Amino acid sequence: xxxxxxxxxxxxxxxxxxxxxxxxxxxxxxxxxxxxxxxxxxxxxxxxxxxxxxxxxxxxxxxxxxxxxxxxxxxxxxxxxxxxxxxxxxxxxxxxxxxxxxxxxxxxxxxxxxxxxxxxxxxxxxxxxxxxxxxxxxxxxxxxxxxxxxxxxxxxxxxxxxxxxxxxxxxxxxxxxxxxxxxxxxxxxxxxxxxxxxxxxxxxxxxxxxxxxxxxxxxxxxxxxxxxxxxxxxxxxxxxxxxxxxxx
Amino acid sequence: xxxxxxxxxxxxxxxxxxxxxxxxxxxxxxxxxxxxxxxxxxxxxxxxxxxxxxxxxxxxxxxxxxxxxxxxxxxxxxxxxxxxxxxxxxxxxxxxxxxxxxxxxxxxxxxxxxxxxxxxxxxxxxxxxxxxxxxxxxxxxxxxxxxxxxxxxxxxxxxxxxxxxxxxxxxxxxxxxxxxxxxxxxxxxxxxxxxxxxxxxxxxxxxxxxxxxxxxxxxxxxxxxxxxxxxxxxxxxxxxxxxxxxxx
Numbered sequence: 225x226x227x228x229x230x231x232x233x234x235x236x237x238x239x240x241x242x243x244x245x246x247x248x249x250x251x252x253x254x255x256x257x258x259x260x261x262x263x264x265x266x267x268x269x270x271x272x273x274x275x276x277x278x279x280x281x282x283x284x285x286x287x288x289x290x291x292x293x294x295x296x297x298x299x300x301x302x303x304x305x306x307x308x309x310x311x312x313x314x315x316x317x318x319x320x321x322x323x324x325x326x327x328x329x330x331x332x333x334x335x336x337x338x339x340x341x342x343x344x345x346x347x348x349x350x351x352x353x354x355x356x357x358x359x360x361x362x363x364x365x366x367x368x369x370x371x372x373x374x375x376x377x378x379x380x381x382x383x384x385x386x387x388x389x390x391x392x393x394x395x396x397x398x399x400x401x402x403x404x405x406x407x408x409x410x411x412x413x414x415x416x417x418x419x420x421x422x423x424x425x426x427x428x429x430x431x432x433x434x435x436x437x438x439x440x441x442x443x444x445x446x447x448x449x450x451x452x453x454x455x456x457x458x459x460x461x462x463x464x465x466x467x468x469x470x471x472x
Numbered sequence: 473x474x475x476x477x478x479x480x481x482x483x484x485x486x487x488x489x490x491x492x493x494x495x496x497x498x499x500x501x502x503x504x505x506x507x508x509x510x511x512x513x514x515x516x517x518x519x520x521x522x523x524x525x526x527x528x529x530x531x532x533x534x535x536x537x538x539x540x541x542x543x544x545x546x547x548x549x550x551x552x553x554x555x556x557x558x559x560x561x562x563x564x565x566x567x568x569x570x571x572x573x574x575x576x577x578x579x580x581x582x583x584x585x586x587x588x589x590x591x592x593x594x595x596x597x598x599x600x601x602x603x604x605x606x607x608x609x610x611x612x613x614x615x616x617x618x619x620x621x622x623x624x625x626x627x628x629x630x631x632x633x634x635x636x637x638x639x640x641x642x643x644x645x646x647x648x649x650x651x652x653x654x655x656x657x658x659x660x661x662x663x664x665x666x667x668x669x670x671x672x673x674x675x676x677x678x679x680x681x682x683x684x685x686x687x688x689x690x691x692x693x694x695x696x697x698x699x700x701x702x703x704x705x706x707x708x709x710x711x712x713x714x715x716x717x718x719x720x
Contacts, residue, residue: 301689337541442549449697
């Protein structure tokens with residue numbers, strides 16, 4: 225059954241390859257060089273495979289880490305949708321190191337990577353980013369596993385998006401998401417491989433929406449767009465008065 | 473009339489805010505500082521409002537320039553679609569300074585901004601990027617106006633996407649594009665304002681696909697996705713044999 229326009233969608237970018245350079249490799253020559261050139265401490269630089277590939281070999285799960293660019297694209301995709309701008313979408317990032325980032329409603333983040341990196345480094349350092357205008361909280365970082373986050377959100381359904389999921393398409397997945405009051409959509413924030421067992425155990429139905437391996441940002445763009453279209457239809461049925469609520 | 477699956481779609485990111493630092497402002501203190509810190513010549517750095525805002529005041533049309541991040545997101549969006557990966561989409565960038573960048577079929581560009589910048593700087597310097605493997609041309613830069621590019625492509629229809637266009641939606645625009653053998657979709661590669669008169673004169677129908685002002689990458693994601701869906705429908709009609717042509 226298609227629900228009314230009040231139903232909620234939450235997006236989790238799970239096991240995101242986002243962290244500052246871990247202490248364990250801070251003394252590696254490649255890191256020290258990069259840090260010196262940037263004139264920044266290693267704790268003030270995001271781990272990035274483009275620069276730290278050699279040093280990353282010492283890290284566990286290294287193939288799933290150090291891709292802040294993927295998170296930048298994925299977050300930007302979600303936060304630029306009318307669904308999010310209309311405050312009908314909540315967005316969380318769960319990182320590979322079990323940190324949870326929550327975002328304020330209608331938040332805008334910079335498209336410039338340098339500014340994004342500065343923002344994320346500040347968040348990992350202070351656990352919070354506040355508005356310069358009114359001190360309201362824009363982003364918050366806390367400890368927690370993927371399961372902790374789902375337990376906190378208490379959704380009716382947790383839908384995974386993965387190349388190993390049941391073959392489907394974005395429209396059908398959106399219909400499935402809108403079939404209950406509150407669905408969580410889960411997209412991986414890493415370059416290769418699949419969700420870990422720790423995430424998989426908290427997932428409900430898991431779908432693949434293409435014959436191609438799609439980038440996280442493309443999956444997010446398509447699913448959220450289809451959710452938005454369904455929502456608009458629902459609002460059509462409820463007449464013009466309600467429509468104004470999601471107008472310009 | 474819906475055309476067969478052989479019809480072609482071309483995307484032009486027009487008046488793109490992409491260029492290296494112009495000579496005119498190369499001696500500005502802000503540019504010289506930035507250039508020294510990066511240990512690179514100003515001609516090896518992309519003009520970027522995040523860094524060069526103060527110096528950019530001396531440039532004409534400065535409000536429409538210096539946003540390589542926008543082009544990075546827009547290009548990435550297009551090049552990550554199954555439509556492009558299936559070689560059913562051609563992608564061009566026309567820059568604010570009348571340079572035309574053409575891309576090879578099924579090209580992948582880096583999601584890391586630093587690597588993207590390196591690539592673009594090399595392209596502006598050498599006018600070409602070749603594959604390390606087989607010396608084939610991956611990207612090419614040439615002189616030309618938007619009209620020159622359209623004249624070269626010779627499409628049946630040139631469709632503009634703009635907030636000041638006729639109110640429509642992505643699905644209808646895709647239907648309009650697929651209504652002829654070869655359509656060009658035109659999305660602005662700048663942060664604010666509208667297409668210049670030089671672009672507008674070469675546009676056919678121009679549409680707005682949302683009540684919201686959407687980012688270029690969001691417009692691209694939605695239109696190309698809808699084009700892809702129409703294409704799949706068309707191929708359904710033509711039976712399974714044709715379907716395999718756009719399979720995995």
